[in-house]
Amino acid sequence: MTTGDxxxxxxxxxxxxxxxxxxxxxxxxxxxxxxxxxxxxxxSANVQTYPTPLGxxxxxxxxxxxxxAALRDPEQRVLHELWASVAPTGGPATDHNNTGVxxxxxxxxxxxxxxxxxxxxxxxx
Amino acid sequence: MGAIAGVVIVIxxxxxxxxxxxxxxxxxxxxxxxxxxxxxxxxxQVTTTDAEVATGVLHMVAFVLIWAPIPLLRWVVVPLRMPxxxxxxxxxxxxxGLTKEIxxxxxxxxxxxxARRSHPSEEAISWLERKLRNSEPIHGxxxxxxxxxxxxxxxxxxxxxxxxxxxxxxxxxIPRSMRVIAxxxxxxxxxxxxNWQRVVRLGRHGMITLRWSYSMARIGERLTGxxxxxxxxxxxxxxxxxxxxxxxxxPFRRALRVPVRRSVQPDPAPSATDFPLALGSLxxxxxxxxxxxxxxxxxxxxxxxxxxxxxxxxxxxRLDILGSRxxxxxxLAQFRQRLIDLVTPLIEDDPYLARGAQPGSIMExxxxxxxxxxxxxxxxxxxxxxxxTTGETxxxxxxxxETWAWLTNSANRLLELDSASESVLFQIVYAPVCNxxxxxxxxxxxxxxxxxxxxxxxxxxxxxxxxxxxxxxxxQAGIAGI
Numbered sequence: 001m002t003t004g005d006x007x008x009x010x011x012x013x014x015x016x017x018x019x020x021x022x023x024x025x026x027x028x029x030x031x032x033x034x035x036x037x038x039x040x041x042x043x044s045a046n047v048q049t050y051p052t053p054l055g056x057x058x059x060x061x062x063x064x065x066x067x068x069a070a071l072r073d074p075e076q077r078v079l080h081e082l083w084a085s086v087a088p089t090g091g092p093a094t095d096h097n098n099t100g101v102x103x104x105x106x107x108x109x110x111x112x113x114x115x116x117x118x119x120x121x122x123x124x125x
Numbered sequence: 126m127g128a129i130a131g132v133v134i135v136i137x138x139x140x141x142x143x144x145x146x147x148x149x150x151x152x153x154x155x156x157x158x159x160x161x162x163x164x165x166x167x168x169x170q171v172t173t174t175d176a177e178v179a180t181g182v183l184h185m186v187a188f189v190l191i192w193a194p195i196p197l198l199r200w201v202v203v204p205l206r207m208p209x210x211x212x213x214x215x216x217x218x219x220x221x222g223l224t225k226e227i228x229x230x231x232x233x234x235x236x237x238x239x240a241r242r243s244h245p246s247e248e249a250i251s252w253l254e255r256k257l258r259n260s261e262p263i264h265g266x267x268x269x270x271x272x273x274x275x276x277x278x279x280x281x282x283x284x285x286x287x288x289x290x291x292x293x294x295x296x297x298x299i300p301r302s303m304r305v306i307a308x309x310x311x312x313x314x315x316x317x318x319x320n321w322q323r324v325v326r327l328g329r330h331g332m333i334t335l336r337w338s339y340s341m342a343r344i345g346e347r348l349t350g351x352x353x354x355x356x357x358x359x360x361x362x363x364x365x366x367x368x369x370x371x372x373x374x375x376p377f378r379r380a381l382r383v384p385v386r387r388s389v390q391p392d393p394a395p396s397a398t399d400f401p402l403a404l405g406s407l408x409x410x411x412x413x414x415x416x417x418x419x420x421x422x423x424x425x426x427x428x429x430x431x432x433x434x435x436x437x438x439x440x441x442x443r444l445d446i447l448g449s450r451x452x453x454x455x456x457l458a459q460f461r462q463r464l465i466d467l468v469t470p471l472i473e474d475d476p477y478l479a480r481g482a483q484p485g486s487i488m489e490x491x492x493x494x495x496x497x498x499x500x501x502x503x504x505x506x507x508x509x510x511x512x513x514t515t516g517e518t519x520x521x522x523x524x525x526x527e528t529w530a531w532l533t534n535s536a537n538r539l540l541e542l543d544s545a546s547e548s549v550l551f552q553i554v555y556a557p558v559c560n561x562x563x564x565x566x567x568x569x570x571x572x573x574x575x576x577x578x579x580x581x582x583x584x585x586x587x588x589x590x591x592x593x594x595x596x597x598x599x600x601q602a603g604i605a606g607i
Contacts, residue, residue: 006412007412010467075451075455078444079456079463088405107321107350107417109316109317114313117310119240119241120243
């Protein structure tokens with residue numbers, strides 16, 4: 001019963017991890033994977049994060065290897081192509097009905113909620 | 126005359142000590158406090174000097190210490206961030222409303238003082254835990270104390286379960302001031318992740334209305350666009366009447382910015398007509414800000430499901446190009462399963478999200494997965510109760526309250542998910558829980574725990590008259606012992 005990030009798994013889609021298009025050839029896939037593994041091995045900070053249509057995420061060598069393995073299986077690859085075809089969510093998820101009602105950010109989390117009880121230690125962080 | 130009165134008082138005290146006259150703890154505390162107060166005032170007057178101010182101050186100190194220890198604890202002792210001082214002040218000042226569980230109540234104030242520190246020390250938490258384990262008896266205040274200690278250890282699930290148990294307890298088992306602590310914690314826990322629907326349910330649908338949680342629920346109604354939300358002129362007095370106005374002002378201001386919609390048009394389904402857009406809408410619905418909007422989530426999942434047929438041809442082509450012999454159906458089945466896996470943890474976390482599930486939809490399949498898991502959990506806990514009743518084994522009081530909190534938590538989530546499960550749930554829990562409660566009542570003299578179990582069971586024994594009769598009788602038997 002813990003509220004995690006529901007999009008974390010989606011962000012780790014192999015196409016996002018390898019930063020390649022869904023129509024990339026197997027050679028392009030391997031090349032992208034090996035390049036990332038080499039950069040991660042030398043500790044390059046630039047490749048530790050990657051952009052996705054669902055917001056930025058972080059990766060490590062293990063994730064890159066898993067992504068390569070997943071894309072070598074045709075059936076898995078097509079499945080990941082479907083998930084990777086998501087249109088960018090773009091901007092805050094507000095006013096989904098165009099009604100002028102700020103149901104998104106207004107109804108969002110209350111960051112300072114713990115302080116209402118006088119708690120100094122933020123209990124879930 | 127004075128000698129006769131003295132003899133009568135001595136006889137009464139002797140009989141009280143021998144147990145032949147049973148005095149309620151609150152009456153005893155009142156009597157002792159009155160005696161100390163009269164003695165203290167007499168002492169002040171006897172030793173008074175010319176300084177009237179000093180005498181007045183001494184009168185005031187005696188009055189506050191003896192008659193108003195709760196405000197003293199909340200406003201002075203707890204903010205000092207000294208858990209041991211808070212613990213002993215509570216024990217010594219013996220607040221009238223907390224006389225039944227003075228040790229556990231002292232742990233509550235100690236834990237509240239500790240929570241004010243930026244880094245609560247492990248040693249202080251352990252000290253309070255030891256005090257709680259030595260407390261006798263454990264009722265609502267003990268459950269709240271255990272919840273606070275779990276929260277201090279960042280065991281949030283455990284804390285949530287214990288506070289939820291304390292919040293739904295009968296007024297006989299928990300003082301109002303302790304219920305306030307439990308409910309306010311739950312409200313903050315929901316509001317900090319933006320689950321305003323839960324804030325509304327906590328503040329407005331409980332048996333007992335409490336000022337701050339009620340005010341937060343009204344704020345939550347405005348934030349979620351509830352058609353029953355109050356107008357500005359109604360919301361302002363509610364906000365001003367509730368405590369913690371300064372810290373509550375930011376969400377209150379946010380709520381005022383949301384216009385009230387009396388006639389609610391049903392939210393149109395996401396208008397994504399192609400697959401990538403439908404996926405984008407789903408991603409937005411899953412994002413934290415909207416993750417508690419069940420209607421939007423259900424509609425987004427349906428939109429993705431509807432659009433899946435349009436990509437079947439594309440999947441077949443891709444499989445062909447990649448040299449696979451599998452058909453598109455297998456990929457689509459895997460895709461739907463992943464969709465279910467994506468939404469299942471969200472429903473587990475907040476069953477209320479599932480209210481928008483349509484029969485036969487992917488959302489409903491996720492609901493059934495969660496339902497099956499919850500029923501499995503309840504059955505396992507009932508088996509444990511059955512075994513322990515047969516073996517006449519019991520955990521310590523706090524652990525026993527914790528296991529009870531886990532069971533009721535699973536059961537309440539199951540009912541929130543599927544209210545039609547009530548009779549199935551009752552059939553599973555009735556015999557093992559009732560027998561275990563009888564064992565706790567008769568064998569272990571844990572009257573409050575057994576009483577809470579009987580009350581909880583009675584609430585779901587609608588269609589079983591014999592069970593209702595038996596549970597009502599057991600509840601009556603427990604009242605005298607609480």
